[in-house]
Amino acid sequence: MMLMLILSLSVLVAASVLLILSRDTLRLVVGLAMLGGAANLMVFLAGRPGSVLPPIIAAGAETLPAAANPLPQALVLTAIVIGFALLCFALVLIANLARQDARQDSDALRANEPVATDPIKPPVMEP
Amino acid sequence: MKSGSVLLERAAPLLYWAMLIIALAILLRGHNEPGGGFIGGLVAVAASALLAIILDPAAALRRQPLAPLRLAMAGVGLTLLSGLPAVFLGLPYLTHLWSGGWSTVLLFDLGVFCAVWGTLTGYLYPLLEADPR
Amino acid sequence: MLLLLPILIPLAAALLAALLPARGQQMIGVAAALAQVLAAGTLLAVLPEGGRVSLMLGNWPQPYGIELVADTLSAALVLVSALLGLAVMLYSFGRDDQESATRNATTTPLMLGLLASVAAVFLAADLFNLYVWFELMLIATLGLLVGHGSARGNEAAFKYLALNLLGTLLVLVAVALIYAASGQLNFAALQVAGQWPDVAAGLRPYLGLLLLALLLKAGALPLFAWLPASYPVLPPAVLALVGGLLTKVAAYVLLRLSGQVFAVHELWLEALGWLALLTMLVGVLGAAYHWDVRRILALHIVSQVGYLLLGIALASPAAAAGTAYFAVHNILVKANLFLIAGLMFASAGHYDLRHIGGLYAARPLLAVLFLISAFSLVGVPPSTGFWGKFMLLREAFEQERYVWGGGALAVGLLTLYSMSKIWLEGFWKAHPEPAASAGAIPLPAYAAVLLLTGLILVMALYPEPFIHLAQVATAGFWHQGSGT
Numbered sequence: 001m002m003l004m005l006i007l008s009l010s011v012l013v014a015a016s017v018l019l020i021l022s023r024d025t026l027r028l029v030v031g032l033a034m035l036g037g038a039a040n041l042m043v044f045l046a047g048r049p050g051s052v053l054p055p056i057i058a059a060g061a062e063t064l065p066a067a068a069n070p071l072p073q074a075l076v077l078t079a080i081v082i083g084f085a086l087l088c089f090a091l092v093l094i095a096n097l098a099r100q101d102a103r104q105d106s107d108a109l110r111a112n113e114p115v116a117t118d119p120i121k122p123p124v125m126e127p
Numbered sequence: 128m129k130s131g132s133v134l135l136e137r138a139a140p141l142l143y144w145a146m147l148i149i150a151l152a153i154l155l156r157g158h159n160e161p162g163g164g165f166i167g168g169l170v171a172v173a174a175s176a177l178l179a180i181i182l183d184p185a186a187a188l189r190r191q192p193l194a195p196l197r198l199a200m201a202g203v204g205l206t207l208l209s210g211l212p213a214v215f216l217g218l219p220y221l222t223h224l225w226s227g228g229w230s231t232v233l234l235f236d237l238g239v240f241c242a243v244w245g246t247l248t249g250y251l252y253p254l255l256e257a258d259p260r
Numbered sequence: 261m262l263l264l265l266p267i268l269i270p271l272a273a274a275l276l277a278a279l280l281p282a283r284g285q286q287m288i289g290v291a292a293a294l295a296q297v298l299a300a301g302t303l304l305a306v307l308p309e310g311g312r313v314s315l316m317l318g319n320w321p322q323p324y325g326i327e328l329v330a331d332t333l334s335a336a337l338v339l340v341s342a343l344l345g346l347a348v349m350l351y352s353f354g355r356d357d358q359e360s361a362t363r364n365a366t367t368t369p370l371m372l373g374l375l376a377s378v379a380a381v382f383l384a385a386d387l388f389n390l391y392v393w394f395e396l397m398l399i400a401t402l403g404l405l406v407g408h409g410s411a412r413g414n415e416a417a418f419k420y421l422a423l424n425l426l427g428t429l430l431v432l433v434a435v436a437l438i439y440a441a442s443g444q445l446n447f448a449a450l451q452v453a454g455q456w457p458d459v460a461a462g463l464r465p466y467l468g469l470l471l472l473a474l475l476l477k478a479g480a481l482p483l484f485a486w487l488p489a490s491y492p493v494l495p496p497a498v499l500a501l502v503g504g505l506l507t508k509v510a511a512y513v514l515l516r517l518s519g520q521v522f523a524v525h526e527l528w529l530e531a532l533g534w535l536a537l538l539t540m541l542v543g544v545l546g547a548a549y550h551w552d553v554r555r556i557l558a559l560h561i562v563s564q565v566g567y568l569l570l571g572i573a574l575a576s577p578a579a580a581a582g583t584a585y586f587a588v589h590n591i592l593v594k595a596n597l598f599l600i601a602g603l604m605f606a607s608a609g610h611y612d613l614r615h616i617g618g619l620y621a622a623r624p625l626l627a628v629l630f631l632i633s634a635f636s637l638v639g640v641p642p643s644t645g646f647w648g649k650f651m652l653l654r655e656a657f658e659q660e661r662y663v664w665g666g667g668a669l670a671v672g673l674l675t676l677y678s679m680s681k682i683w684l685e686g687f688w689k690a691h692p693e694p695a696a697s698a699g700a701i702p703l704p705a706y707a708a709v710l711l712l713t714g715l716i717l718v719m720a721l722y723p724e725p726f727i728h729l730a731q732v733a734t735a736g737f738w739h740q741g742s743g744t
Contacts, residue, residue: 020426025418032425039432046440071324072439075388079432081165082395086425088250089402093417095254100411106422109415113489124612125492125552127605200275207272213319220264222319 005045012038025097025104029090036083040076047072139181143190146174154240155233164236168243175248184252195249202241209234262306263315263328265299266338266379270345274372278365285368286353292372293346296379300339307335310732314385327446329385333584333733337382337512340588343715344504344595345375351599351708352497364408371501374400381509386445387435390513394431394477397506398424404498405490416490423476423486430473437466447521454523467522471532474517477510480569481539484562488546491561492554492611496602499554504595507561508587511568515587518572519580519737533573537667540566544674551613553601553686556678557594560637563671564590570664571652578658580734582651585727589644589719593636596712600630603701603709604686613682618691623701627687629713634679636716639672644720647727 012034019031047069055067098104114123150170157163178187188194193201209231213222223232273292277285307313312331316322330338348371377396384390398421405417439445441462442453454460476483491503518524543563547556568590571583601611607623608616620627632643639645649672656665719726 028422032422032429035426035429036432039429039436042433043436043439046436048440072436075436077165078388078392082392085246086395086399086421088247089399090421090425092250092254093402093406093414093421095257096409096414097418099257100414106418109418111412111415112419112493121614122550122552122555124614125555127611196278200278204272204275207268207275210318214261219316219319220261220268221317 001049005041005049009038009041009045012041023106025094025106028106029087029094032090033083033087036079036087040079040083043072043076043079135181139178140190143174143178143187146177147171150174150240154236157236158228158230158233164239165243167236168240169247171240171244172247172251175244176251179248179252179255184255187248188252191244191248193245195245195252197245199242199245199249202238202243202245205238205241206235207238209238261315262299262303263313263330263383266296266303266342267376267383269295269299270372270376270379274369274376277372278369282365285365286349289349289368289372290346290353293342293349293375296342296375297339297346300335300342300379303330304332304335304339307332310735322446323444323449326389327385328380328383328389329447330383331733332729333512333516334382336584336588336729336733338379340591341375341378341382341505344501344591344712345371347595347599347708347712348497348501350711351500351602351705352495353702353704366403367407367495367498370400370403371498374404374501374505378505378509382512385447387438387447387450388445391428391431391435394428397509398428401502401506404494404502407493407495410493412493416493420486420490423483427473427476427483430469430476434466434470434473438463438470441466447516451521454521460523463522464525467524468528471514471518471524471528474510474514475535475569477507478514478569479507479510479539479562479565481535481542484539484543487562488555488558491558492552496598496605499602500595500598503558503561503598504591507565508568508591511565511572511583511587514569515572515580515583515734515737519575519734524575529573529575532569533661533664536566536569536573537664538566539563539569540668540671541674544671544678547678548674548681551685553604553611553613553682554598556682557597557601560675560678561594563675564594564637566671567649567652567668570656570668573664574652574655574659574661575738576655576659577731577734577737577739579652579655580737581727581730582648582655584730584734585644585651586648588726588730589636589648589716592712592716592719593633593644596633596709596716597630597637599705599709599712600626600633603705604630606701606705608686608691613685615692616686617689618687618694620687622691625706626701629709630683630687632713632716634683636720638676638679642720642723644716644723647720647723651727 016031016034016038019027019034022028022031049068051066051068053065053067055064055070057064094104101108112125114125116123150167153162153170154164154167157167175187175191178190191198210221212224212231214220223230223235270292273288277288280288307330310332312329314327314329316325316327318325374397377393377400380393381390381397384393402417402421405413405420407413435445442450442459444450444453454463479487487507491499494502540563543559543561543566547559547563550556550559567586568583571579571586603626604616604619605611607626608619610616636643636645639649649668653665653668656668
């Protein structure tokens with residue numbers, strides 16, 4: 001179980017780094033989403049997984065048997081929700097970018113940082 | 128954007144209501160068992176997405192209680208309000224109060240439900256409308 | 261409850277504003293900012309000197325609950341950010357005609373959301389909560405960058421998203437690893453846990469990751485490219501809020517974590533000091549190249565973050581007090597300069613210095629206001645920048661860090677170059693296209709700039725209580741064990 005988690009974590013991180021290094025906007029966003037998934041797995045692993053028992057003290061009992069750690073689960077859930085919202089935003093954003101410029105190449109995004117033609121002075125950016 | 132299948136177009140509104148009922152059931156179930164506002168909200172989004180894809184976004188919009196942005200705002204507002212009763216009893220903000228089967232947690236969950244439903248449909252409809260197909 | 265008001269007021273106002281038309285939004289914005297100022301001011305006033313107030317949300321006990329803590333440092337910074345919020349809300353009051361191309365119905369709610377999340381970062385007392393509010397700051401800023409969905413807004417948002425999302429994900433990974441190594445997320449608990457030598461040693465690599473992610477968010481040297489790529493598309497009021505606050509928030513978190521919570525290794529502090537020096541230099545040299553006022557000021561943000569990092573790297577209570585004073589100075593002055601840049605655009609018709617001029621003759625009051633802020637940024641005595649830099653440099657020379665201190669002085673001179681460029685080209689020389697100069701400045705916009713300038717002048721001419729406050733706020737810093 002632990003080995004599987006660690007292996008999937010490594011694969012996720014490796015794949016996301018590969019995708020993030022791409023110039024294609026969609027790949028970059030997918031890579032960031034995968035890195036988010038890897039980060040969530042990391043939070044989960046940080047809570048020492050092992051038990052699947054819910055951390056609920058039975059009626060009348062004083063102590064909790066070896067139960068799952070609820071804190072990382074709460075943290076992961078929060079992080080998933082936030083990551084989900086950001087992923088949605090990023091997808092809409094790159095869809096709009098693709099409508100403006102079909103190349104979907106992040107190097108082609110130069111409207112804000114135009115290439116200088118004058119060797120000394122920067123180009124004028126219209127307000 | 129019509130799907131072209133009469134069966135789907137006829138069944139979609141029925142499926143929509145069925146899925147909404149399931150979403151509400153999941154929301155209420157979250158009180159003591161797995162479930163809750165977030166998952167219920169996602170099911171509701173799935174229901175709206177079904178309508179929006181099979182019929183069109185306007186049809187899905189008509190069957191939502193509020194427009195996406197307002198729905199999301201109302202949801203966040205509910206979650207903020209759910210913490211207030213505790214303050215009047217001198218307890219820290221967001222301390223949840225229970226009385227019988229009712230609680231301020233339910234209000235919080237309902238807020239999450241609306242926020243998820245509103246936010247995600249708000250992302251979805253413009254994307255579907257802009258679809259070149 | 262008082263602790264929560266600076267967060268809840270803008271958040272509730274943002275919800276309300278989203279449902280109102282433009283005029284109502286602006287009124288709600290000003291009212292909410294004013295209420296936040298009052299709440300934050302009361303919070304600072306009721307705090308016992310050097311004491312702290314804490315609140316456990318939801319009444320959950322210590323290791324599980326989310327704690328909010330206000331001490332003098334965080335309460336003072338909340339107050340400053342609220343004052344800045346008031347200024348930018350005033351500035352945008354009644355300006356929908358001139359900026360209609362860059363403003364829309366979500367601008368005011370998102371600005372309020374940003375104010376709420378910034379206040380929450382200042383008040384957060386555990387790492388995960390910190391991450392959550394950083395993400396909310398990111399979302400609000402992205403929404404502001406996109407604005408109407410123009411090509412340039414989308415592009416800026418994309419560049420901002422790519423690097424900043426990476427930064428927040430690194431924060432999350434670091435938080436997970438720190439939790440795994442220590443079993444704690446709360447600042448106070450981490451401080452206690454870090455006193456065990458083996459826990460401290462186990463934390464060290466993860467702490468490095470966290471600091472790296474925060475340096476990205478602060479706009480430190482190798483990772484600041486997102487800042488000049490995205491900030492210049494924002495309309496002036498939003499630019500003042502975003503540019504004034506965000507990098508400083510990350511610097512505050514760096515100060516809090518390295519000065520109070522964790523024991524940072526000496527070698528890292530040494531590296532941070534050199535990085536700070538390079539950040540200052542690169543930022544100011546980049547600004548010297550540009551002719552667009554917004555870009556000049558955006559690159560000066562990078563340069564000024566260098567000073568804050570220098571203060572953290574010096575690792576002493578005196579340096580921490582200097583950093584706190586400098587952060588407050590920088591938030592106010594930088595935001596004021598962005599607002600003045602907006603007024604320059606409104607009266608001269610362009611942001612590029614090659615296309616404007618004659619502002620001294622046309623608007624003498626604006627010229628005086630610009631000079632006050634520009635001299636503060638440079639650090640001419642007796643300005644706020646002078647006191648801030650004096651505190652930092654004295655500490656640097658006392659620790660015999662002559663290169664760091666000398667570098668900071670040289671950067672001050674280069675800052676003077678940029679500011680005199682804006683003065684000579686924008687205010688002094690004649691307007692190249694005299695017919696183009698027009699545009700009245702509405703009264704609320706002047707009021708906003710006057711408010712910030714007044715604060716800067718009070719802090720400059722009567723610095724003693726502010727310096728005392730900064731010393732009280734950072735009194736407990738750098739005592740958590742000497743860099744094990």
